[in-house]
Amino acid sequence: MIPYPTATVFPPLPAGGLPLSDLQREVLALKQEKDAIILAHNYQCEDIQGIADFVGDSLGLAYKAAEAKSSTIVFCGVHFMAETAKIVNPSRRVLLPDLEAGCSLADSCPAEKLAALKAAQPDLYVVAYINCSAAVKALCDVIVTSGNASKIVNKVPADRPILFVPDQNLGQWVAQKTGRAMQLWPGNCYAHVQFTPGALLRAKAAHPGAPVVAHPECTEAVRDLADMVCSTELMVEWSRQQQADTLIVTTESGMIHRLRREVPNKTFVAAPTDRCACNECRFMKLNTLQKVRDCLKNGTPEITLPEPVRVAAEVPLRRMLEWSR
Numbered sequence: 437m438i439p440y441p442t443a444t445v446f447p448p449l450p451a452g453g454l455p456l457s458d459l460q461r462e463v464l465a466l467k468q469e470k471d472a473i474i475l476a477h478n479y480q481c482e483d484i485q486g487i488a489d490f491v492g493d494s495l496g497l498a499y500k501a502a503e504a505k506s507s508t509i510v511f512c513g514v515h516f517m518a519e520t521a522k523i524v525n526p527s528r529r530v531l532l533p534d535l536e537a538g539c540s541l542a543d544s545c546p547a548e549k550l551a552a553l554k555a556a557q558p559d560l561y562v563v564a565y566i567n568c569s570a571a572v573k574a575l576c577d578v579i580v581t582s583g584n585a586s587k588i589v590n591k592v593p594a595d596r597p598i599l600f601v602p603d604q605n606l607g608q609w610v611a612q613k614t615g616r617a618m619q620l621w622p623g624n625c626y627a628h629v630q631f632t633p634g635a636l637l638r639a640k641a642a643h644p645g646a647p648v649v650a651h652p653e654c655t656e657a658v659r660d661l662a663d664m665v666c667s668t669e670l671m672v673e674w675s676r677q678q679q680a681d682t683l684i685v686t687t688e689s690g691m692i693h694r695l696r697r698e699v700p701n702k703t704f705v706a707a708p709t710d711r712c713a714c715n716e717c718r719f720m721k722l723n724t725l726q727k728v729r730d731c732l733k734n735g736t737p738e739i740t741l742p743e744p745v746r747v748a749a750e751v752p753l754r755r756m757l758e759w760s761r
């Protein structure tokens with residue numbers, strides 16, 4: 437039998453952090469020359485996070501994109517995030533280093549299927565997790581992220597039945613937190629559902645006393661083993677507050693780069709799965725620093741949206757940005 441993988445352990449970064457590579461310096465110079473801002477999600481590679489103007493979760497990135505003044509936004513994340521930037525700041529050129537950086541969760545909810553369900557149940561109030569396409573956003577009443585979902589759902593008119601798309605695990609977590617019954621779209625994140633109670637228990641046994649944080653896209657069985665369930669952004673604050681020296685992080689392992697930079701002197705353990713010593717999103721990892729350099733040089737691949745879709749998708753997104761403040 438193949439032994440289960442042991443969790444990957446990330447000790448604190450050396451004092452002074454990591455030195456910049458020649459490629460990182462080249463990207464920083466190009467960024468100046470091209471009047472660009474680089475926004476990066478917490479799951480991006482270490483070398484991309486190291487040169488980004490802002491590293492954050494979906495919510496923080498949406499706010500930063502909305503207020504960006506530079507003529508170009510290089511969005512180091514996945515397609516729906518770059519689309520969100522274009523929706524809220526349409527006069528900017530939005531570049532995604534690899535156009536194939538999609539999201540299987542977003543793909544699980546095609547706009548045509550959602551439109552058919554809405555036609556059959558016209559009373560539904562549709563709450564969409566931001567991990568969906570612009571065409572899906574255009575059909576929804578309000579958008580949420582993992583960082584504000586409960587707050588937003590609490591504001592939905594009490595007399596409306598809610599449909600939550602597309603993540604059933606996050607939806608279930610929000611329903612539990614708010615006490616609001618919701619019809620759940622049967623989608624999930626292929627990466628987060630790979631975490632299992634068994635793998636997490638083995639990591640806990642190997643690091644006794646280490647508190648566990650988990651992303652709400654994990655299954656309920658995994659969430660139940662965590663001391664804290666929250667968005668990637670809240671993981672930073674939670675980690676700062678912990679007394680323990682070692683923390684177990686149950687989300688995409690890129691998160692550890694952000695945590696090591698911002699919460700020094702702690703050891704982070706990337707929770708393993710039954711098959712992998714740490715868990716990477718294959719879409720997030722399609723972006724590389726070389727591709728960031730090339731997209732800045734070439735001004736492509738660019739995110740474009742049909743204007744009617746963009747305008748319709750902006751309504752629930754703006755509602756979220758307003759309700760979330």
Ligand code: 13P
Pocket residue numbers: 478492493494495567581582583625651653666667668669
């Ligand atoms: P956050 O908004 O918590 O960063 O999550 C984004 C995501 O894609 C999780 O898989």
Ligand code: SF4
Pocket residue numbers: 514538539540541542567625626627628688717718719720
């Ligand atoms: Fe999508 Fe999951 Fe990757 Fe997040 S981690 S971008 S939800 S596939």
